[in-house]
Amino acid sequence: MRHTETHENSLTTFLTDTNQNVNPVERAVSSIAGGALLAYGLKQRGIGGALLSILGGGMLLRGATGHCHVYDALGVDTTETERRSPFRKSSLLTGKVHVTKAMTINKSQAELYEFWRNFENLPIIMRHLESVSKTDEKISHWRAKAPLGQTVEWDAELTSDVPNEKIGWRSLEGAFIPNSGVVEFLPTIERGTEVKVTLTYEAPGGKLGEWIAWAFGEEPSIQVAQDLRRFKSLMETGLIMKVEGQPSGREPLEKAMTAKA
Amino acid sequence: MKALCWFGKHDVRVENVADPTILNSRDAIVKITSTAICGSDLHLYNGYIPTMEPGDILGHEFMGEVVEVGASITNLKVGDRVVVPFTIACGNCFYCKRELWSCCDNSNPKPEIAETLYGYTGSALFGYTHMMGGFAGGQAEYVRVPFADVGPLKIPDHLADDQVLFLSDIFPTGYMAAENCNIHPGDTVAIWGAGPVGQFAVKSAFMFGAEQVVLIDHYHDRLELARSENENLITINFDEEEVYDRLLELTGGRGPDSCIDAVGLESHGSTPDAILDYAKAATYLATDRPHALRQAIYCCRKGGTVSVPGVYGGFLDKFNFGAAFGKGLTFKMGQTNMHKYMPRLLGEIEAGKIDPSFVISHRLKLSEAPIAYERFNAEKNSWRKVVLSPN
Ligand SMILES: NC(=O)c1ccc[n+]([C@@H]2O[C@H](COP(=O)([O-])OP(=O)(O)OC[C@H]3O[C@@H](n4cnc5c(N)ncnc54)[C@H](O)[C@@H]3O)[C@@H](O)[C@H]2O)c1
Numbered sequence: 213m214r215h216t217e218t219h220e221n222s223l224t225t226f227l228t229d230t231n232q233n234v235n236p237v238e239r240a241v242s243s244i245a246g247g248a249l250l251a252y253g254l255k256q257r258g259i260g261g262a263l264l265s266i267l268g269g270g271m272l273l274r275g276a277t278g279h280c281h282v283y284d285a286l287g288v289d290t291t292e293t294e295r296r297s298p299f300r301k302s303s304l305l306t307g308k309v310h311v312t313k314a315m316t317i318n319k320s321q322a323e324l325y326e327f328w329r330n331f332e333n334l335p336i337i338m339r340h341l342e343s344v345s346k347t348d349e350k351i352s353h354w355r356a357k358a359p360l361g362q363t364v365e366w367d368a369e370l371t372s373d374v375p376n377e378k379i380g381w382r383s384l385e386g387a388f389i390p391n392s393g394v395v396e397f398l399p400t401i402e403r404g405t406e407v408k409v410t411l412t413y414e415a416p417g418g419k420l421g422e423w424i425a426w427a428f429g430e431e432p433s434i435q436v437a438q439d440l441r442r443f444k445s446l447m448e449t450g451l452i453m454k455v456e457g458q459p460s461g462r463e464p465l466e467k468a469m470t471a472k473a
Numbered sequence: 474m475k476a477l478c479w480f481g482k483h484d485v486r487v488e489n490v491a492d493p494t495i496l497n498s499r500d501a502i503v504k505i506t507s508t509a510i511c512g513s514d515l516h517l518y519n520g521y522i523p524t525m526e527p528g529d530i531l532g533h534e535f536m537g538e539v540v541e542v543g544a545s546i547t548n549l550k551v552g553d554r555v556v557v558p559f560t561i562a563c564g565n566c567f568y569c570k571r572e573l574w575s576c577c578d579n580s581n582p583k584p585e586i587a588e589t590l591y592g593y594t595g596s597a598l599f600g601y602t603h604m605m606g607g608f609a610g611g612q613a614e615y616v617r618v619p620f621a622d623v624g625p626l627k628i629p630d631h632l633a634d635d636q637v638l639f640l641s642d643i644f645p646t647g648y649m650a651a652e653n654c655n656i657h658p659g660d661t662v663a664i665w666g667a668g669p670v671g672q673f674a675v676k677s678a679f680m681f682g683a684e685q686v687v688l689i690d691h692y693h694d695r696l697e698l699a700r701s702e703n704e705n706l707i708t709i710n711f712d713e714e715e716v717y718d719r720l721l722e723l724t725g726g727r728g729p730d731s732c733i734d735a736v737g738l739e740s741h742g743s744t745p746d747a748i749l750d751y752a753k754a755a756t757y758l759a760t761d762r763p764h765a766l767r768q769a770i771y772c773c774r775k776g777g778t779v780s781v782p783g784v785y786g787g788f789l790d791k792f793n794f795g796a797a798f799g800k801g802l803t804f805k806m807g808q809t810n811m812h813k814y815m816p817r818l819l820g821e822i823e824a825g826k827i828d829p830s831f832v833i834s835h836r837l838k839l840s841e842a843p844i845a846y847e848r849f850n851a852e853k854n855s856w857r858k859v860v861l862s863p864n
Pocket residue numbers: 511512513514515516642643646665666667668669670671689690691692695711735736737738739740741742764765781782783784807808809853857
């Protein structure tokens with residue numbers, strides 16, 4: 213981690229972070245533009261707007277701290293004066309992506325294990341999955357949405373199954389994107405169960421980068437976190453909260469009425 | 474239906490929009506009979522809180538009649554009269570189970586922005602930014618209420634809307650602010666801000682047995698109302714008197730045992746720090762103007778408590794944390810844990826111990842909401858609390 217001279221402003225004086233990967237000029241611009249972007253990002257509808265807003269919030273934060281989480285995830289460090297490639301870990305180019313995320317869910321290990329062990333349930337919480345069906349006790353068939361309206365399909369086998377504690381799976385020969393996953397259910401004291409997911413994707417060259425970028429947006433860990441959050445919400449509250457479909461003054465009434473019908 | 478929509482700083486309009494529908498099985502649809510404008514809405518009106526989207530329906534203080542319920546709702550039926558808390562909470566998560574309802578894990582379906590800014594998200598709120606969930610608000614004819622099996626409080630017919638409407642936010646907010654002071658016999662409680670939240674904080678501080686309550690503001694009419702409502706109340710007009718000196722005089726040099734900041738991020742003032750805050754907020758170098766909070770910290774006695782119901786959104790500059798540390802202060806703050814207090818406070822109203830309608834200064838139609846916002850923002854002295862009626 214390189215240290216650069218920072219351009220202190222009133223905001224950064226009490227938020228100094230030694231873990232900096234954003235250069236000082238970008239930093240000053242981030243602080244100011246971040247607030248504005250955050251405020252206006254959600255003017256745009258849909259995912260683009262949401263990303264812009266997140267970016268705005270992120271910029272405000274990175275302007276303040278000199279640390280950018282998006283850059284971190286992508287392995288980018290703009291404080292390096294000479295860099296070999298924009299991707300320090302060059303993970304997207306050479307083949308393997310690991311994502312690990314944990315979420316604490318206020319349910320027993322058994323209840324959570326049971327939902328996940330039935331792989332057919334996973335499309336409810338994982339947005340990019342279309343369906344999973346059981347072929348036999350060990351083998352399942354997975355279908356996922358792919359870019360340009362395509363679907364990809366593969367078979368996966370169970371690699372570990374410790375009741376109430378751990379489930380592992382791995383795609384079989386011939387998968388478009390070889391992938392594997394492990395989910396662990398760890399007990400806590402009066403805090404529910406820690407659910408820890410590790411996913412690994414691999415593929416030659418650009419294909420993976422393209423697919424991952426499509427499936428996960430800019431940061432795979434955000435997508436996995438969202439899947440886990442849907443899991444938590446479904447298990448704790450029995451539903452996944454919806455806000456799309458609410459009224460607003462954004463569309464003329466006639467349009468809103470036809471959309472509803 | 475008609476609904477008040479936000480389109481930008483100082484730009485709110487009543488628009489014709491679609492009626493809300495049930496989107497989740499634990500939803501209910503409520504037909505609004507009364508809705509109020511809150512000091513928090515002014516922070517949106519003045520453009521201080523990010524992540525509003527033009528067209529968003531405002532309003533988080535409302536009550537009405539249940540007209541439709543989702544498949545999982547068994548506690549409510551069509552025709553029930555309810556007051557709805559402004560925080561949305563699931564009742565199932567770690568936080569809800571511990572009565573930290575405003576920290577609910579599951580109500581905000583868009584947690585990423587708050588997580589980026591705050592580390593974690595609090596509960597979702599009605600009509601209060603996309604960062605806090607993007608839920609349509611209740612300054613409208615109808616509203617969708619999520620988790621309707623845990624939030625709405627049923628109201629008996631003999632109580633009027635005016636008496637119970639403020640159970641939706643400001644009464645519990647003032648009450649929690651006082652509870653957070655951990656009041657003991659002999660205590661002096663100083664309260665900054667004579668808005669509706671401050672008014673309820675005064676009543677609640679007396680309810681908790683404070684020996685002496687002091688209210689600080691510069692609006693004569695607001696201070697006057699508080700004095701007429703509470704016979705032992707002492708008030709300080711900060712335009713006329715030195716707050717710190719007066720507080721010392723009132724406490725034999727000790728300072729107040731606890732201090733409540735019922736002002737929040739748009740504090741007024743003409744001292745150098747307040748003017749500097751104003752300049753910084755205007756240029757995005759800091760987002761909040763914490764003059765009242767600084768003063769509360771400065772005035773609080775050693776080992777005392779600073780309770781903050783006033784809303785803060787982002788970054789505070791020149792925050793006198795050294796004073797807080799040096800005196801070993803305790804801080805309590807946050808959005809109100811509404812669900813915890815509503816039944817208890819309904820009981821107080823039913824028992825005739827308090828009639829919250831005293832804070833109302835104006836009653837207007839929903840269609841007049843844009844004027845109400847403008848006047849409430851500009852003429853704080855006399856425009857104290859506005860109740861809107863959709864009919
Ligand atoms: N924590 C919660 O859950 C919650 C709920 C509701 C409201 N709030 C917040 O509480 C605050 C008050 O709400 P309200 O409806 O009473 O608002 P309001 O705007 O009507 O009242 C604020 C009052 O503070 C006074 N004031 C400004 N600067 C001051 C200073 N330096 N010293 C003393 N007084 C000062 C103003 O003159 C005004 O009378 C707002 O920030 C609001 O967002 C918080």
